[in-house]
Structure formats: C-alpha cells, structure tokens
Amino acid sequence: xxxxxxxxxxxxxxxxxxxxxxxxxxxxxxxxxxxxxxxxxxxxxxxxxxxxxxxxxxxxxxxxxxxxxxxxxxxxxxxxxxxxxxxxxxxxxxxxxxxxxxxxxxxxxxxxxxxxxxxxxxxxxxxxxxxxxxxxxxxxxxxxxxxxxxxxxxxxxxxxxxxxxxxxxxxxxxxxxxxxxxxxxxxxxxxxxxxxxxxxxxxxxxxxxxxxxxxxxxxxxxxxxxxxxxxxxxxxxxxxxxxxxxxxxxxxxxxxxxxxxxxxxxxxxxxxxxxxxxxxxxxxxxxxxxxxxxxxxxxxxxxxxxxxxxxxxxxxxxxxxxxxxxxxxxxxxxxxxxxxxxxxxxxxx
Amino acid sequence: xxxxxxxxxxxxxxxxxxxxxxxxxxxxxxxxxxxxxxxxxxxxxxxxxxxxxxxxxxxxxxxxxxxxxxxxxxxxxxxxxxxxxxxxxxxxxxxxxxxxxxxxxxxxxxxxxxxxxxxxxxxxxxxxxxxxxxxxxxxxxxxxxxxxxxxxxxxxxxxxxxxxxxxxxxxxxxxxxxxxxxxxxxxxxxxxxxxxxxxxxxxxxxxxxxxxxxxxxxxxxxxxxxxxxxxxxxxxxxxxxxxxxxxxxxxxxxxxxxxxxxxxxxxxxxxxxxxxxxxxxxxxxxxxxxxxxxxxxxxxxxxxxxxxxxxxxxxxxxxxxxxxxxxxxxxxxxxxxxxxxxxxxxxx
Numbered sequence: 001x002x003x004x005x006x007x008x009x010x011x012x013x014x015x016x017x018x019x020x021x022x023x024x025x026x027x028x029x030x031x032x033x034x035x036x037x038x039x040x041x042x043x044x045x046x047x048x049x050x051x052x053x054x055x056x057x058x059x060x061x062x063x064x065x066x067x068x069x070x071x072x073x074x075x076x077x078x079x080x081x082x083x084x085x086x087x088x089x090x091x092x093x094x095x096x097x098x099x100x101x102x103x104x105x106x107x108x109x110x111x112x113x114x115x116x117x118x119x120x121x122x123x124x125x126x127x128x129x130x131x132x133x134x135x136x137x138x139x140x141x142x143x144x145x146x147x148x149x150x151x152x153x154x155x156x157x158x159x160x161x162x163x164x165x166x167x168x169x170x171x172x173x174x175x176x177x178x179x180x181x182x183x184x185x186x187x188x189x190x191x192x193x194x195x196x197x198x199x200x201x202x203x204x205x206x207x208x209x210x211x212x213x214x215x216x217x218x219x220x221x222x223x224x225x226x227x228x229x230x231x232x233x234x235x236x237x238x239x240x241x242x243x244x245x246x247x248x249x250x251x252x253x254x255x256x257x258x259x260x261x262x263x264x265x266x267x268x269x270x271x272x273x274x275x276x277x278x279x280x281x282x283x284x285x286x287x288x289x290x291x292x293x294x295x296x297x298x299x300x301x302x303x304x305x306x307x308x309x310x311x312x313x314x315x316x317x318x319x320x321x322x323x324x325x326x327x328x329x330x331x332x333x334x335x336x337x338x339x340x341x342x343x344x345x346x347x348x349x
Numbered sequence: 350x351x352x353x354x355x356x357x358x359x360x361x362x363x364x365x366x367x368x369x370x371x372x373x374x375x376x377x378x379x380x381x382x383x384x385x386x387x388x389x390x391x392x393x394x395x396x397x398x399x400x401x402x403x404x405x406x407x408x409x410x411x412x413x414x415x416x417x418x419x420x421x422x423x424x425x426x427x428x429x430x431x432x433x434x435x436x437x438x439x440x441x442x443x444x445x446x447x448x449x450x451x452x453x454x455x456x457x458x459x460x461x462x463x464x465x466x467x468x469x470x471x472x473x474x475x476x477x478x479x480x481x482x483x484x485x486x487x488x489x490x491x492x493x494x495x496x497x498x499x500x501x502x503x504x505x506x507x508x509x510x511x512x513x514x515x516x517x518x519x520x521x522x523x524x525x526x527x528x529x530x531x532x533x534x535x536x537x538x539x540x541x542x543x544x545x546x547x548x549x550x551x552x553x554x555x556x557x558x559x560x561x562x563x564x565x566x567x568x569x570x571x572x573x574x575x576x577x578x579x580x581x582x583x584x585x586x587x588x589x590x591x592x593x594x595x596x597x598x599x600x601x602x603x604x605x606x607x608x609x610x611x612x613x614x615x616x617x618x619x620x621x622x623x624x625x626x627x628x629x630x631x632x633x634x635x636x637x638x639x640x641x642x643x644x645x646x647x648x649x650x651x652x653x654x655x656x657x658x659x660x661x662x663x664x665x666x667x668x669x670x671x672x673x674x675x676x677x678x679x680x681x682x683x684x685x686x687x688x689x690x691x692x693x694x695x696x697x
C-alpha cells in the first residue's frame with residue numbers, strides 16, 4: 001500500500017531508543033510545557049511579571065487586579081489548554097496507530113464535521129445558545145460520526161486497507177459539511193454564533209465544563225494507555241498482529257472508544273481545533289521510534305505544548321485583541337508539519 | 350508450459366481485458382444516458398414548465414420568444430456551465446488521485462481549491478471586488494497553492510504520500526486564514542462569501558461559458574493524450590518505468606493539467622464542494638478498477654447537474670440553495686454506500 005508509512009517499516013532503522021533517553025526527553029517536554037504554561041499565565045493584553053504570577057498562585061490577595069486576572073482568567077484558560085491539547089495529541093496518536101495511516105486526524109476522519117453539524121443543529125432547531133449548552137451536542141456529534149466511520153469501515157472490511165477508513169472519513173466530512181452549510185446559508189443568526197465556535201478557541205471557556213467532562217477525558221486516556229501494546233502489534237499488519245495473539249476487533253473498538261472520549265471532549269470544550277491531532281504524533285514518532293506507549297506519552301505532552309503555546313502566541317500577535325488558538329495552531333503548525341514531512345526519510349513504495 | 354497452454358493463457362488474459370474494456374464502455378454509456386436525462390429534465394422543469402418536445406423544438410431554433418428566453422437564456426447556460434464544471438472537477442480529481450495513488454489526493458482536500466477560496470474571499474471581503482475579478486483571483490489562488498505544494502513536496506521527485514501530507518498541511522493553513530477572514534467580517538458579508546465558497550451556478554452567462562469551454566478544449570484533450578502514462582503511474586513508479594514512462598515528467602504534466610482543470614472549474618463556479626473528491630472513487634468502483642478518466646468526468650457532470658436540479662426544484666418552500674451544498678449531499682452518501690457494500694476497493 002503506497003500510502004502507509006508504518007512504524008513497522010521504520011522499526012529496523014529507528015532502532016529502539018534507550019529508555020533512559022526517552023525518560024529524559026519526557027522530562028524535557030514536561031519542563032517545556034511548564035515554561036509555556038507560565039508564559040500563558042504571565043502574557044496577554046495585560047502582561048504580569050513572573051514573580052507576581054507566582055505570588056498570585058501561592059499567596060493570592062483579594063482585590064489585587066493582577067492576581068484576579070491570573071487566577072480567574074488565565075489559570076482556567078491554561079488548564080483547559082493543557083487538557084484539550086493533551087487529549088487531541090493522544091487522540092491523534094491512537095487514530096494514526098489504529099488506522100496505520102499517517103494522515104489520520106479527527107478532522108480528516110470526519111469527527112469534527114460531525115460535531116459541527118450537531119452544534120449547528122442544536123443552535124438552529126433547539127435554540128441552544130450558551131457555550132455550555134453546546135457541549136453535549138458537540139460530544140454526541142463526534143461520537144455519532146466516529147461510530148458511522150468505524151461502522152462502515154467494519155461492514156465492508158476487506159483485509160489490509162488503512163486508506164479506506166480515511167476515505168470513509170472524508171466522505172462523512174463531505175456529507176456533514178454540506179448539511180451544515182445548508183443550515184448556515186439559511187440562518188444568519190446561527191452563522192453568527194457558529195463562525196466563532198468553529199475556529200476553535202480557549203478564550204471564554206468555562207473551567208466547570210472541563211471539570212464536568214474530566215471523567216471522560218480520564219477514561220479516554222486510560223484506554224489509550226491500555227491499548228499501547230496492541231497498537232504496536234497492529235503496526236505490523238493485521239495478519240502478523242493476529243499471529244501475535246492480538247484480538248484485533250477488541251483493540252479497534254477500544255481505540256474507537258478512546259477516540260470518541262478524547263476528541264469528543266476536546267471538541268466539546270474548545271471547538272474543532274485542527275492540526276494538533278495530526279502533528280503531535282508525527283513529532284512524537286520522530287523522537288520515540290515505533291513504541292506506541294512512548295508515542296502516546298509524547299503525543300499528549302507535545303499536544304498540550306502546541307495548544308497552550310498557540311494560545312499565548314495568539315494573544316501576543318494581536319494585542320490588545322487576540323487570534324483564536326485554533327487558527328494560530330494551524331498557521332504555526334503548518335510550516336512545522338511541512339518541515340517534518342520534508343525531513344522524513346523518503347517512504348519506499 | 351506448452352505452446353498450447355501459453356496460447357490459452359494469452360487468450361484468457363486478452364478476454365479479461367476485453368471484458369474490462371466492455372464494462373468500462375457500458376458504464377460510460379449508462380452515465381452518458383443519465384446525464385442526457387438530467388439535462389432534459391433541467392431544461393424542461395421550472396416555474397415555467399416546458400414539455401420535452403417543445404424543448405427540443407426550441408433548441409432547434411423554432412421556439413416562441415418566451416420559450417427561447419427561458420430555455421436558451423436561463424436554463425441552457427446554467428446546464429452548460431454545470432456540465433463543463435462537473436467534467437473539469439471530475440477529471441481533475443481522478444488525475445490527482447491516480448497520479449498520487451491516494452484517494453485523499455483530490456484538489457478539495459489537499460488545499461488547491463481552499464487556496465482558491467482564500468484568494469476569492471480576500472477579493473470579496475478585503476478588496477471589495479466582484480464578478481470576473483473574483484474568478485481571476487480564485488484561479489490565481491489555486492495555481493499559487495498548487496505550485497507551492499509541488500515545490501514543497503519536491504525532494505528528488507514528488508512522491509504521493511509526501512505530496513498529500515504537505516497538501517493537507519497547506520489546506521489547514523488556508524482554512525485558518527479563511528476562518529480569520531470570516532470571523533472578522535460582517536456576518537452578512539461572511540454569508541455571501543460562504544455562498545461563493547460552496548460553489549454556485551447562479552448567473553451563468555454565455556461569455557464565461559465561452560472562456561471555460563475554450564480552456565477545456567485544450568485541457569481535456571491534453572488529459573486524454575496523457576491517459577496511457579496516467580494508467581502506468583497508477584500502478585506504481587517502478588511499473589511505470591518498466592513500461593517506459595518517465596515517472597517524474599509524466600507526473601508533473603498530469604498534475605499541471607489537473608490543477609488547471611480544478612482552477613478553471615473553481616474560477617467559473619466556485620469550489621463546488623467534493624465533486625473532485627467523490628467522482629474518481631465512484632467511477633473506479635463502477636468501472637471496476639480500470640482507468641476511469643472518462644467515467645470520472647461523466648460522474649462529475651452527473652453529480653453537478655443532478656445536484657443543481659435538486660438544489661433548484663426539490664427542496665421544499667421554493668428554497669434555492671447553491672449547487673455546492675447538494676453535491677456533497679448526493680455524492681458523499683453514494684460513495685459511502687459503495688464503500689460499505691464493495692468487497693474490495695479499486696481506488697481505496
């Protein structure tokens with residue numbers, strides 16, 4: 001299959017890296033995330049010195065405006081950024097692993113299109129107006145789209161055909177996007193709300209929503225970690241994986257559950273954010289080699305770094321306004337992605 | 350193997366090939382008849398319904414003044430533009446997908462038509478242009494993005510996976526620019542930009558049809574001439590080389606033709622959503638894996654003209670939506686149905 005750039009194929013060259021180095025890398029990534037998060041607390045329309053930020057976290061004074069900004073606005077925003085970014089990174093790693101497709105991502109597989117359709121439908125027909133009300137519809141839309149994609153993939157399964165799932169996802173996107181457009185063209189009010197939801201942003205999101213949805217996030221993360229080994233086996237191809245004693249159907253449906261939980265929650269909280277799910281696993285694989293448990297851990301961290309970093313950058317470029325994180329992540333991530341793809345060893349056919 | 354057996358094997362192979370070709374021709378004929386049927390319907394149906402025999406009479410130049418106006422000035426331009434644009438998108442998608450051996454490599458997914466949208470929306474919202482200037486901007490946008498992707502994907506040649514990945518990355522960036530422009534614009538302007546972005550056959554006039562037809566008169570023969578290298582490339586670079594095809598040169602030529610087709614179609618009607626994406630895979634599954642350039646063009650025509658018919662007449666309450674809204678709605682579910690029922694994928 002021309003399009004597959006499987007971990008299996010890379011395995012001999014990207015020989016197993018030493019665990020010590022990988023743990024060190026993970027620590028470095030964690031430190032980077034902490035640094036970016038701190039910047040997220042300090043920078044913005046009102047820049048706050050780092051010592052004041054630390055003060056605000058450790059020893060908050062009531063009535064201090066800087067402390068109020070840090071604690072009430074920026075901490076929730078950064079926490080949401082970390083959670084959503086990590087969820088998207090993990091989700092992308094699971095998707096790319098289980099479909100053996102390097103361009104699998106929640107956007108291309110139709111999940112965000114499903115979420116968008118559900119949100120637009122909820123705004124138009126049910127009159128749901130608040131961001132908090134939209135959450136469950138985004139979640140449900142993601143889940144339905146994922147089930148349709150996986151379901152059709154399972155009905156017509158014909159052996160080793162990773163590209164099929166991507167094709168099905170793109171077709172689901174086409175259908176859902178068309179329906180969404182019909183609604184948007186006939187209803188100006190819905191378009192007014194929707195166009196701000198659809199770019200994906202961390203501003204004005206409610207920490208309460210994250211808390212409500214956190215069980216889903218945690219469940220999704222645990223399932224992802226649980227299927228790490230199965231993903232390694234799947235990377236070798238269906239036949240070999242079966243030969244190694246893997247129960248492929250169970251692994252596939254577990255991965256579907258993880259994807260729905262992670263991507264559904266992320267999209268519900270922040271709107272459809274493209275690119276993190278595609279790029280984070282790519283970058284992770286460059287560091288870790290083929291072992292999926294490492295890929296998953298790195299993807300989560302890198303996803304969080306990317307999203308929080310994009311959010312900070314979006315606040316800096318357009319002061320005193322801001323550019324939505326979803327837009328920044330695509331504009332900054334695009335060139336990085338292109339550089340990574342160009343730098344990769346040519347894929348042999 | 351005795352000579353008898355060898356002769357038998359050759360005979361079997363030849364018969365299989367003839368059967369494949371016959372199936373291709375049957376499919377093409379069936380698609381053509383369907384297109385004719387839809388054409389007849391779209392010339393005859395409408396607020397002022399005209400019976401088929403009167404449509405034919407009008408086309409032959411013997412209609413009343415009123416029939417002349419409705420058929421020749423209102424309905425025929427729309428149909429003609431739909432046919433041209435559908436063929437352009439269908440062929441463009443099929444060439445992209447075959448050359449890059451990847452069903453996701455269609456111009457609407459790798460960012461070529463999104464590039465056109467960015468240029469057009471910039472022209473509409475920021476520069477305040479209208480009409481032909483927007484089309485020119487779209488054409489330029491598609492070309493610029495395509496050249497950009499090609500150059501970025503070049504590394505001792507262009508390979509399918511790298512091209513698609515870089516195309517997807519470019520598409521993400523273009524979508525981000527679109528999102529930025531649309532959230533900063535007045536909501537009414539955003540909506541009119543969206544109408545352009547889904548693609549529409551409204552206001553088709555003979556002047557632009559002439560331009561599009563002229564462009565296709567060059568591009569379609571070019572695509573048909575390159576059909577043999579296209580078929581070889583679809584089998585893989587090594588096979589193509591074995592068949593005496595210079596892989597990189599042939600690929601560049603084919604991609605250039607495909608980009609030009611997509612750019613012409615987009616300039617004329619906007620990026621009619623997902624026609625290029627669904628036409629190839631549907632044609633492949635109907636034809637059965639063989640080369641499907643003509644069938645893909647016909648599927649493209651069928652999707653666009655059929656979708657326009659639906660968009661104009663079949664929605665309740667006299668709501669007329671742009672054709673691009675419906676193309677995704679009829680093309681995508683049909684493709685899904687094919688994917689669900691097919692035992693083995695040709696293009697997939």
